[in-house]
Amino acid sequence: MAITNEVPRTVQWNGKNVPVYPMETISFERLLSQEPAELERVVRCCETEGFFYLDLSGIDGRRYLEDQDKTLDLMHRFFESPLEAKNQFGLISPHLGYEPVGSRTGVFADTKDGYEMIKVSRDEIQRSNPHLPDVMKNHPDIKILENGIAGCNVVTKTILSALSTGLGLSGAARFENSHRNDRPSTTTMAMMHYIPSDPTVAQKIGHQKHTDISSLTLLYSSQWGLQIRPPRAREFGFVEPKQGCAIVNVGDSLRFASGHKMQSCIHRVVPFDPTEHRYSIAYFLRAEDDTMFTDSEGRYITAGQWHDEKFFAFTNPPELQAQAPPSMLLGGMTEEEDEAVPQVLNGSEHIAIQA
Numbered sequence: 180m181a182i183t184n185e186v187p188r189t190v191q192w193n194g195k196n197v198p199v200y201p202m203e204t205i206s207f208e209r210l211l212s213q214e215p216a217e218l219e220r221v222v223r224c225c226e227t228e229g230f231f232y233l234d235l236s237g238i239d240g241r242r243y244l245e246d247q248d249k250t251l252d253l254m255h256r257f258f259e260s261p262l263e264a265k266n267q268f269g270l271i272s273p274h275l276g277y278e279p280v281g282s283r284t285g286v287f288a289d290t291k292d293g294y295e296m297i298k299v300s301r302d303e304i305q306r307s308n309p310h311l312p313d314v315m316k317n318h319p320d321i322k323i324l325e326n327g328i329a330g331c332n333v334v335t336k337t338i339l340s341a342l343s344t345g346l347g348l349s350g351a352a353r354f355e356n357s358h359r360n361d362r363p364s365t366t367t368m369a370m371m372h373y374i375p376s377d378p379t380v381a382q383k384i385g386h387q388k389h390t391d392i393s394s395l396t397l398l399y400s401s402q403w404g405l406q407i408r409p410p411r412a413r414e415f416g417f418v419e420p421k422q423g424c425a426i427v428n429v430g431d432s433l434r435f436a437s438g439h440k441m442q443s444c445i446h447r448v449v450p451f452d453p454t455e456h457r458y459s460i461a462y463f464l465r466a467e468d469d470t471m472f473t474d475s476e477g478r479y480i481t482a483g484q485w486h487d488e489k490f491f492a493f494t495n496p497p498e499l500q501a502q503a504p505p506s507m508l509l510g511g512m513t514e515e516e517d518e519a520v521p522q523v524l525n526g527s528e529h530i531a532i533q534a
């Protein structure tokens with residue numbers, strides 16, 4: 180963990196004291212001006228922890244927070260629609276369309292996930308007739324999605340450019356050069372709704388531990404639930420939502436592009452308050468499909484291939500997930516030994532490995 184002056188905190192969750200991990204806060208305004216000290220800090224965050232808060236509360240950043248508030252209103256309307264309307268086209272491709280609750284593995288053994296999700300890709304929203312369910316295929320909603328996606332692009336490209344400069348990269352070697360705006364990629368905005376669920380009995384619960392496929396993920400959620408397991412940490416701990424800030428994490432593609440120096444931090448989502456509906460918006464900035472890098476298995480492959488293989492590993496049932504290259508779900512990141520923790524499942528006490 181980075182050195183901070185903050186006193187370590189814990190919260191009560193699922194019958195035990197769980198850490199709340201402190202994270203650095205990076206200023207969007209200072210990145211925009213490429214202030215050398217801020218560039219150094221953002222590089223250090225990506226190389227040591229792979230996660231940070233991005234302060235968007237200044238005049239240049241708050242318009243993006245307002246975009247996300249509008250996206251949130253749209254999500255409430257969308258997720259309240261009947262299942263047939265939401266699932267009109269199903270999942271058109273891994274980065275476009277709707278996935279109902281329970282489509283993937285859940286956060287605990289023998290559970291399914293506890294969220295539904297609609298993804299709108301950056302390439303798709305730019306088409307004259309984007310493939311969207313009818314309930315959101317109207318001018319005002321398309322405009323909200325377009326503004327949300329374009330805003331996330333500006334914010335994530337600002338970070339990418341700061342990282343290139345901070346690492347002394349120039350010309351074609353800069354990260355932006357493998358994330359050009361007019362090249363096909365699987366870049367997408369995922370809008371998620373987690374249903375209320377009780378960790379002691381739920382069959383559909385949370386979001387399994389993973390690292391992201393993306394280069395950078397920009398996450399907006401004002402609600403608790405995200406847990407990270409920073410490098411060298413022995414257990415998962417919560418990330419506290421912070422007013423005026425988004426959460427940014429490095430994904431596998433940037434880890435690979437940085438010669439595996441950056442950390443693609445392990446994370447998952449659990450129901451913090453079992454009675455609560457939780458909403459989050461994740462923008463996954465992904466490399467151009469034909470970008471080449473060396474993955475966690477030592478293979479020289481394209482970003483497109485990494486995306487497709489890992490996506491299917493995510494969505495496969497556990498027995499098929501186990502056949503994927505061992506490091507795929509965690510992008511080559513390793514976990515410190517888990518501590519055996521008592522866990523109440525289905526009403527009876529088990530000693531289980533928390534995963």
Ligand SMILES: O=C(O)CCC(=O)C(=O)O
Pocket residue numbers: 369371386391398400404405446447448459461
């Ligand atoms: O919902 C969240 O807070 C995070 C979701 C996430 O990790 C993901 O979609 O990759």
Ligand SMILES: [Fe+2]
Pocket residue numbers: 389390391446
């Ligand atoms: Fe994630």
